[in-house]
Amino acid sequence: MAMVTDTPRDRGIQRTPPTVTKSEGRAKSADPSQVPAIHVEGLNFYYGAKKALENVTLSIQRNQVTALMGPSGCGKSTFLRALNRMNDVIPGTRAEGVVRVLDLDAYAKSTDVVALRRRVGMVFQKSNPFPKSIFENIAYGIRLNKVVTDRDGLNQRVEDSLREAALWDEVKDRLHESAIALSGGQQQRLCIARALAIRPEVLLMDEPASALDPIATQRIEELIFKLRTDYTIVIVTHNLQQAARVSQITAFFWLGRLIEAGLTEEIFTNPKQKLTEDYVTGRFG
Amino acid sequence: MSDEKTTRHFIEELQRLKERLLEMGDLATSRIDRAVSGLTSRDPVILGDVIQGDESINALQIELDDRCFKLLALRQPMATDLRLIMSTTRITSDLERVGDLAVNVAEAAARYIQYPPVKPLIDLPKMSEFAQQMLRDALSSFVSGEVSLASDVLKRDDALDDLKRQVFQDLLTYMLNNPDLVAPALDLVLISRHLERVGDHATNIAEDIIFLVEGRDVRHQTSRFAAS
Secondary structure, eight states: OOOOOOOOSOSSOOSSOOOOSSSOTTOOOSOGGGSOSEEEEEEEEEETTEEEEEEEEEEEOTTOEEEEEOSTTSSHHHHHHHTTTGGGGSTTEEEEEEEEETTEETTOTTOOHHHHHHHEEEEOSSOOOOSSBHHHHHHHHHHHTTSOOSHHHHHHHHHHHHHHTTOHHHHGGGTTSBGGGSOHHHHHHHHHHHHHHTOOSEEEEESTTTTSOHHHHHHHHHHHHHHTTTOEEEEEOSOHHHHHHHOSEEEEEETTEEEEEEEHHHHHHSOSSHHHHHHHTTOOO | OOHHHHHHHHHHHHHHHHHHHHHHHHHHHHHHHHHHHHHHTTOHHHHHHHHHOOHHHHHHHHHHHHHHHHHHHHHOOOHHHHHHHHHHHHHHHHHHHHHHHHHHHHHHHHHHTTSOOSSOOOHHHHHHHHHHHHHHHHHHHHHHOOHHHHHHHHHHHHHHHHHHHHHHHHHHHHHHHOGGGHHHHHHHHHHHHHHHHHHHHHHHHHHHHHHHHHOOOOTTOTTTTSOO
8 A cells, every 4th residue: 555654845846736748638629539538636645644645636648658656655556546446445545636537526426436447447566367267357347347248249358358458369279267377477468358348448557567577568568558549548667667668648756746747758858857857867865 | 786776886887987078078178289289389299199199089989888888778777867878979979079180180280390381370279279168168067067158168169160261261361372382271271170170079069968957959950049
């Protein structure tokens, strides 16, 4: 769990955290591609009395990969989990501010959290396949959410999801074998396929490759790059090179605050904030 | 090794890179100085020394490029560290060319001193000092990160071009009046051209310093002095 123990106030942090990018988040245009997939404004988040996020404002554009980075305890995972209210499962948590995800006000009383999570899929650091067959791992969510009802439709959806997650060729001849027998990298791609099977619009990834070897990591990164065409992706990573490789936008968190967000190529070559500079050059602390 | 130690080691490596680059800069500047001093003193030994002694600057270029190459491969530097390494590889290339120009000046001077003097040498030593100062200031701004000094170097390039034109006009008069002076005077014209090129390399270095400090690429811009 990301916990923040301190919130310094006067250390050169910009007061109004940036919204990001070329297409400004508050665009009034009716063109859906111009409206950010996610708009967070003035988000404070608490674990009991502890404030884990402080006044975070960030717009996340559609069909882009946005990387969240920062040292342990900076609030990046808390922020990620606030987007589909995964933090709700932790007792004593509380959010203030606006979290608009797609056309939903995530924290409104009227919002159906299950429906929110259906549209905002999530992949975790440690792959967590069900102790069932490869096929059943994917089919389970499709059946549960009644995405398709007929057998042929189900088979097709399982295949499509595995193809989308670049796993089909490796498992097509053993769909009914246990998912637990897959390698770590394959298991993680299976979890991505499982998330994709119910056709979310946003995919949240919490350090999806941190437990994988370089080759499996590369496959996951290639997959993220490809998925961007159809999904809005937000990824938490401790690996700066990974953030640089896969994302178009990078946001840097520190002690619960968003210090800087901008085009990835600028964050890693010429960041505006000294804290960001210190972090990406390893001078932190 | 702990993260703290590896970071400190990396910072030390960057510091060493800077120090060696400054050594290369000093060497390049002093070789121009020596070539022009060999010209003014008409000393073939000094000129021969400059013509023969290009090895150390070439070796420094190879060493610095190798350091940059390894730092890029092993450290995957970001932000200001990345810009430092990028700038260093460009600056070494400019300094190596300055070293070559010192040889060119010495070679032209060695030919020139075979003849009686065309005229008292006033403008060429002035050009040399001017170009060397541009180099020194560019390298000082590399150390201090003072962008205003680097911008000032850019502005001075036009003055050096004017000096070169003036030298040419003067020598043209001598050549028109006395065709016997054409051969030695042409070598002086060549030397003025080489010194003007030294100034061009100093401006390249100054542009790299602005990139290093501010992340702003001012190369090939007519309004490069404008603030971002």
